Amino acid sequence: MSRTGTATAPSLRDRLRGQLADLKMPGALEALDDILRRVDGGELAAGEALAQLLGAHITLRNARRLQTAMRSARLPVVKTxxxxxxxxxxxxxxxxxxxxxxxxxxxxxxxxxxxxxxxxxxxxxxxxxxxxxxxxxxxxxxxxxxxxxxxxxxxxxxxxxxxxxxxxxxxxxxxxxxxxxxxxxxxxxxxxxxxxxxxxxxxxxxxxxxxxxxxxxxxxxxxxxxxxxxxxxxxxxxxxxxxxxxxxxxxxxxxxxxxxxxxxxxxxxxxxxxx
Ligand SMILES: Nc1ncnc2c1ncn2[C@@H]1O[C@H](COP(=O)(O)OP(=O)(O)OP(=O)(O)O)[C@@H](O)[C@H]1O
Ligand SMILES: [Mg+2]
CATH class of the missing domain: 3.40.50.300 (P-loop containing nucleotide triphosphate hydrolases)
Structure with a gap:
């Protein structure tokens, strides 16, 4: 039971999973359960949860772009x-x-x-x-x-x-x-x-x-x-x-x-x- 008493219902969880899969957001999909658990536990506010979900998507997307670029752009090594x-x-x-x-x-x-x-x-x-x-x-x-x-x-x-x-x-x-x-x-x-x-x-x-x-x-x-x-x-x-x-x-x-x-x-x- 969450401190706020509003644990994410399984149906909502499934709907979110479906939406993230539909939008082809595998990074966010993977992070979803953990983020919802922390929302249910009162650790994360709604706004922060959204930011983390989108952040997970962006991190994976950038990593994939970089992987592709390493080949097509012929980057010899990654430096940041x-x-x-x-x-x-x-x-x-x-x-x-x-x-x-x-x-x-x-x-x-x-x-x-x-x-x-x-x-x-x-x-x-x-x-x-x-x-x-x-x-x-x-x-x-x-x-x-x-x-x-x-x-x-x-x-x-x-x-x-x-x-x-x-x-x-x-x-x-x-x-x-x-x-x-x-x-x-x-x-x-x-x-x-x-x-x-x-x-x-x-x-x-x-x-x-x-x-x-x-x-x-x-x-x-x-x-x-x-x-x-x-x-x-x-x-x-x-x-x-x-x-x-x-x-x-x-x-x-x-x-x-x-x-x-x-x-x-x-x-x-x-x-x-x-x-
Ligand atoms: N200020 C710095 N901080 C951390 N790493 C550095 C720094 N300067 C250079 N390096 C590292 O030192 C190595 C040599 O740097 P780099 O290849 O960029 O030199 P360069 O100026 O291109 O030299 P060259 O003219 O010989 O090609 C690299 O591994 C690079 O990541
Ligand atoms: Mg050089």
């Missing part, structure tokens, strides 16, 4: 904002990163560029934004620049470039990781430019790089093209400059110092381009 230790990387502004995770940038078709030396969390933050985007039910595609260029060059050789480019314009969010580590051929640079020109003002892209924009001419082997690329990229763009130590080397302070991973404040020169 909750796992990111802001105290380790003071140059990363918590408010800016949290605000980006509300995903307004996707609606506004804005880009994000994460810049900084190795191990400072560029890929981690790009992935956590990709995870949040996938959980919101939007289409995501994750790739390294090297893999992307390989696939574009293959498509070009097979006469399928236009089709491939069209496919890559479609995802609401594209993450292009590791710009600057591997050399790029002139053809690769041209293909990348074509893709970014198509996505410009059409859909958001997150890029990560260990090189400042001033060095992109060198990466792409063409100053003029790199300038045109950066121009499009930064037009509607959040630039996150991370200057700090490598998280990978956090237990090896001496080695970190020897490798100069505690850099001079990276990209101060780009301050003018920040929004």
């Amino acid at each position: 904002l909750g796992d990111f230790d802001f105290s380790f990387q003071p140059s990363v502004k918590r408010e800016q990163i949290e605000s980006l995770h509300t995903l307004g940038f996707l609606e506004r078709k804005e880009n994000i560029v994460l810049l900084g030396p190795p191990g400072v969390g560029k890929t981690h933050l790009a992935l956590s934004l990709a995870v949040a985007t996938a959980e919101s039910g939007r289409r995501v595609y994750f790739t390294t620049l090297a893999d992307l260029l390989h696939s574009l060059e293959e498509a070009q050789a097979a006469g399928r470039l236009t089709h491939r480019l069209r496919t890559l314009v479609f995802p609401t969010l594209m993450v292009i990781d590791e710009i600057g580590y591997l050399p790029i051929t002139r053809t690769g640079a041209m293909l990348f430019f074509q893709l970014m020109a198509r996505r410009y003002e059409h859909a958001s892209t997150i890029l990560t790089s260990n090189k400042s924009f001033e060095e992109w001419g060198e990466i792409f082997g063409d100053e003029v093209m790199a300038a045109a690329l950066v121009d499009r990229l930064v037009h509607h763009c959040h630039i996150v400059n991370i200057c700090g130590n490598s998280y990978r080397l956090r237990q090896h302070a001496d080695l970190a110092r020897r490798l100069h991973t505690a850099p001079e404040p990276a990209d101060q020169r780009k301050e003018g381009r920040r929004r």
Whole structure:
């Protein structure tokens, strides 16, 4: 008997089960009995019970979306904002990163560029934004620049470039990781430019790089093209400059110092381009 004396009648319980099954809400269905038990026990008020029921549905739905996205978006691993230790990387502004995770940038078709030396969390933050985007039910595609260029060059050789480019314009969010580590051929640079020109003002892209924009001419082997690329990229763009130590080397302070991973404040020169 509940404290309120209104234990859920079996018929009501069955009706709720039927409704949740009809609405295809398996997460809520699974949580129902426990929630009703706590309502009957006077532990949960009606409003809180509803919130928990819907919460159970959303949790399972997001987990399923993420599972699907892990395959279709090619996310290599799941990283979340909750796992990111802001105290380790003071140059990363918590408010800016949290605000980006509300995903307004996707609606506004804005880009994000994460810049900084190795191990400072560029890929981690790009992935956590990709995870949040996938959980919101939007289409995501994750790739390294090297893999992307390989696939574009293959498509070009097979006469399928236009089709491939069209496919890559479609995802609401594209993450292009590791710009600057591997050399790029002139053809690769041209293909990348074509893709970014198509996505410009059409859909958001997150890029990560260990090189400042001033060095992109060198990466792409063409100053003029790199300038045109950066121009499009930064037009509607959040630039996150991370200057700090490598998280990978956090237990090896001496080695970190020897490798100069505690850099001079990276990209101060780009301050003018920040929004
Ligand atoms: N502030 C942090 N809090 C928690 N984990 C972190 C943080 N920064 C980085 N990491 C972890 O450290 C590892 C390296 O980070 P990440 O891959 O994001 O670095 P990166 O900046 O992309 O480096 P690289 O340029 O070498 O690709 C990852 O496992 C990541 O989850
Ligand atoms: Mg990385």
